[in-house]
Amino acid sequence: MTATSTPRRLPVVLRNRAFGAVWVAQVLTQAAGRMFQVGVVWWLVGHAIGGEGDRGLASGVFLAVSTLPAVALAPLVASVIARCQHRTVLGASAAVAGLVAAATAGWTYLGSPPMVVAYGAALLLAGCQALFDPCLTTSVPELVDDADIEAATGFELATQSLAGLAGGLFGPLVVDAWDLTGIVSGCAGAYLVAAGLVAVTRFPRGGAARDGDAPADGAPPRRTLRQILADHPFIRRVLLCFAAVNVFSTALYIVMPLYTRAVLHAHGSTAAALETALGIGTLLGSFTGARLPGSATTVGGACLALLAVALGTPGLIADRGAVVGALVVAGWCVGAIGVRFVALFQRLVPAADKPGFFAVMQALLGATFPLSSLLFGALGDHLSPRILCLIQAVGLLPLAAALWWTGRRADAPPEAAERAPAASGPAAPTPAPAGSTPLGEAR
Numbered sequence: 001m002t003a004t005s006t007p008r009r010l011p012v013v014l015r016n017r018a019f020g021a022v023w024v025a026q027v028l029t030q031a032a033g034r035m036f037q038v039g040v041v042w043w044l045v046g047h048a049i050g051g052e053g054d055r056g057l058a059s060g061v062f063l064a065v066s067t068l069p070a071v072a073l074a075p076l077v078a079s080v081i082a083r084c085q086h087r088t089v090l091g092a093s094a095a096v097a098g099l100v101a102a103a104t105a106g107w108t109y110l111g112s113p114p115m116v117v118a119y120g121a122a123l124l125l126a127g128c129q130a131l132f133d134p135c136l137t138t139s140v141p142e143l144v145d146d147a148d149i150e151a152a153t154g155f156e157l158a159t160q161s162l163a164g165l166a167g168g169l170f171g172p173l174v175v176d177a178w179d180l181t182g183i184v185s186g187c188a189g190a191y192l193v194a195a196g197l198v199a200v201t202r203f204p205r206g207g208a209a210r211d212g213d214a215p216a217d218g219a220p221p222r223r224t225l226r227q228i229l230a231d232h233p234f235i236r237r238v239l240l241c242f243a244a245v246n247v248f249s250t251a252l253y254i255v256m257p258l259y260t261r262a263v264l265h266a267h268g269s270t271a272a273a274l275e276t277a278l279g280i281g282t283l284l285g286s287f288t289g290a291r292l293p294g295s296a297t298t299v300g301g302a303c304l305a306l307l308a309v310a311l312g313t314p315g316l317i318a319d320r321g322a323v324v325g326a327l328v329v330a331g332w333c334v335g336a337i338g339v340r341f342v343a344l345f346q347r348l349v350p351a352a353d354k355p356g357f358f359a360v361m362q363a364l365l366g367a368t369f370p371l372s373s374l375l376f377g378a379l380g381d382h383l384s385p386r387i388l389c390l391i392q393a394v395g396l397l398p399l400a401a402a403l404w405w406t407g408r409r410a411d412a413p414p415e416a417a418e419r420a421p422a423a424s425g426p427a428a429p430t431p432a433p434a435g436s437t438p439l440g441e442a443r
Contacts, residue, residue: 062119081131145205
């Protein structure tokens with residue numbers, strides 16, 4: 001007689017209706033935001049601007065504007081999330097984003113708007129998303145039981161890449177089919193549906209979770225990032241290295257639309273295929289990065305060197321198949337580096353410092369994205385996209401060596417020079433906030 005096996009539990013997103021509804025809202029808002037960014041860049045490159053004069057700069061300014069709120073509003077966002085009900089913040093940010101997108105859609109339906117309208121809409125939508133994403137991560141304990149917090153957080157973080165992949169895929173296709181009106185109309189619908197889902201969802205543990213967030217009596221006060229980094233010179237050097245890496249790696253979001261138009265002479269379907277290849281590679285890297293042998297700095301240096309080769313390949317081979325393969329490899333490198341170094345930071349940073357550390361880390365690394373967008377956007381108006389690909393590769397190679405060397409300095413912690421545990425992270429880590437990865441994406 002065999003023992004009765006324990007029934008397999010459904011995923012938390014299906015067992016918990018409240019979390020499932022808010023998770024769907026997350027997917028809608030992040031997919032809409034990504035679709036808007038990718039779609040408008042393709043609209044600027046392929047439709048709105050005639051000639052070859054200023055496509056690069058226009059796209060660079062747009063992406064710089066799209067990333068400024070996450071950096072500039074970081075202290076305000078933290079204050080709002082700490083003081084306001086999370087359900088209110090989530091619903092209001094999604095609703096305002098929906099109204100902004102709907103108003104922009106109405107303008108585009110009546111006539112072709114000036115580009116400053118697209119820039120203004122990008123600024124407002126990015127500001128709403130800068131509130132929504134970290135608030136959702138903070139709200140997880142209010143939606144699920146304690147036993148489900150780790151599973152729910154992992155599910156939430158894993159779906160970000162899928163939402164970004166969907167947005168990147170549909171953005172150029174919608175622009176080719178329905179122009180700018182189609183993009184902003186779709187975004188408006190997604191944001192408003194997300195706001196409706198949050199509005200009808202009850203946060204069952206809202207009060208308890210917020211009370212539990214208060215520091216216990218006698219607990220040490222939470223330190224600033226400067227204080228944390230003063231005790232960890234290794235982390236400081238790694239963050240500076242990744243900030244420099246992001247100047248070259250995130251330029252991909254400027255270079256690839258220009259490459260598609262000027263080198264491949266292709267349409268939105270090709271731009272969507274390139275975005276999809278990058279997203280698939282990132283997902284694969286996120287799942288396999290923890291299994292790579294070697295220390296974090298060794299793996300990181302090797303992946304950066306491989307990333308340089310992948311980003312330089314389109315500059316040498318102007319073939320669609322080769323470019324798609326190179327972007328899959330580039331995405332894999334980004335995903336692998338992200339999972340290894342977030343796990344390393346989880347082990348090195350004290351538990352009480354992790355929320356503030358990861359939030360400010362993302363703002364610090366994201367601060368280089370506007371610089372990258374403007375720099376490569378301006379260069380794109382004067383240099384061939386193939387030359388820009390080679391510049392990215394050349395810029396990354398010395399940074400790969402610098403990251404590898406950082407793990408071999410005398411003051412590097414043992415965790416940086418030894419193989420990480422088989423599990424991808426510590427036994428019970430404090431989850432990193434949404435989007436907290438060393439190599440950032442345009443958001």
